[in-house]
Amino acid sequence: MSDHEDADVAAPGGRGVDMAAGLCLAALSLFALLWLIPNHTQPADSQFDVAPGFFPNLAAGTVLLFSLVLLARRWRQAPSGGGGRQVIIEIAAWSALGVAIMLALSALGFLVMAPVVIAGAMLFSGNRTWWLIAAMAIVFPLAVEGAAWVIFTVDLP
């Protein structure tokens, strides 16, 4: 909805990315409809009850329907855009970082993970003011850890 998001509708992928997204979503909803919901929900207790799988099926079916609409509409359009590779690289990079953050948080703890993430993220964003990076990486996690304990009496992992 923002400027940014509106621009994204057309900019990064255009027809190719939308068709890929439509295909992925259609495949995911079919997976949910054919395997996930039937195998991981219980049947209704009686013929008068609504089955627990009814509403997930309704939601997944609606996603499938509109994914097909998206595919059909994009199919008729002229090829445009590109940029799908960029999206995949970013998602892959974030997935790797997310896994690393989780592992560091559970194995090493907040006070090890946070300074590394802050310093890494500041460097990644283009900041090269070394004293500021060091100060932020040390002071901020300590302040947050202290505040979490003093205000919420919660010990961060």
Add this chain to the structure above:
Amino acid sequence: MIESLLAGFEAAFTLVNLAFIAAGITLGILIGAIPGLGSVTALAILIPITFYMSPLPAIAFLVGVNKGGTSGGAIPAILLNSPGTPEAAASAFDGYPMTQRGEAKRAMKYALYSSVTGDMISDVLLIILVVPFAAVALQFGPLEYTAILIFAFSLLAGISSASPTKGLIAIFGGVFLSTIGLDPVDSTQRMTFDQVNLYDGLSISAVAIGCLALASVIEQMFDLRRQQSASAEAGQSGQHGPTALTVGEFFSHWKTIGRSALIGSGVGMLPGLGVTLAAFLSYGAAKRASAEPQSFGKGNPQGIIATEAANSAVVGANLVPTIALGVPGNIAAALLIGAFIIHGIVPGPFMMTMHGELIYALFASMLMANGVHLVIGKLGIPLWSLVAKTPKSVILPPVLILCIVGVYLPGQSLFDVGVMLAFAGVGLAMRRTGFPVVCLVIGFLLGGMLETSLRQSLLLHKSDLSALLGSPIALVFLALTVFVLLRAFRRTPKENA
């Protein structure tokens, strides 16, 4: 009623009460500004502090927390495009573009004034309507709720993306995610894979913060990385736009203010619909009513006014069903009910007769709190606007850490942190491919309510669709749904996919 209200002012206008209101608002704003810790968390954390207080300052303090917490969510939304709570997401649509133009202070003033005005209008409506509302609210059953929610979804799909198809996919994707966990009727497991952490479903704060706040932080960091030049930082810190906002200028948008406050109050009075729905309904209404709808999402202050006036109006209006029926309007109101009960006040139809003096003192406190909110909010604006002048490469990494901590704190669950990190990836992918993230989050938030009301309707009416004919309210909302969807699909046929 006027006499009772004057007596209420007499009881509430004390230094101690004002100090507690001010403390509540300040703490609410501070906690509300941290991604993940909105007004609900602020209330949950601070309720125990009131245990040893007398009822009036205790409730006034918590009402202050609720008001401050709701408006505090706008701060990261406007300054960093990282709304910490779903209800503040629409504030980012126009607030962040204003910040990019160097008008952060002005955007914050619009948000504050709208918040206070919306709150004031809803408080007045609360005082006037609390008694007659009880009769009207009883007309809304599961069928009517189902129709309202379907209408809200169609409206959201129409306003939140250039492509209603993508909006609808995102909404129903969110609705599907909301079905993970125990079945709301018979408590059997649904798609939990015997994972205990999933019995209660995916954490709302993990999904919302991951998709809305953290995904935005990551996206901005990738953009910074790509640009890697001085101009990359200038977007936030280099430009200087107008900062002043006169009262006359603000009230020149009186139609948007009034409409949004009424929408927020209306939604707030219906139990369960919530703040987020009010914010988006109001944003959509302002956009449709505007002579320049294309300027929304590009820094139109009316977008901020519509969102903030509506979401703050819910705060007061939520107390209407709480006081009139004993039914909380949302989680914050449910927590307030808990606080009422702790202090010996039982909410419900007899509350006015049994605790009339206290209730009118509470109403007076709420009206006074709006003035206090204005003063504290204005004092805070220069402080918050420093954030807008700080380079993004300094601000974004700590926000990333705050997102992690914000999700961990309420449940102390690393599983929730993992869910948030995963949904940050989902949010990033959606942003990059033009799927509206907000639709996914709202579909997820309201999915449970839609399922419950739809299943109740099916059970009550034995799956007989002709029952709709017996409910004019439901029929009107379903007709509006068809109208809104047709309009959205016809509006931009070239963009709609």
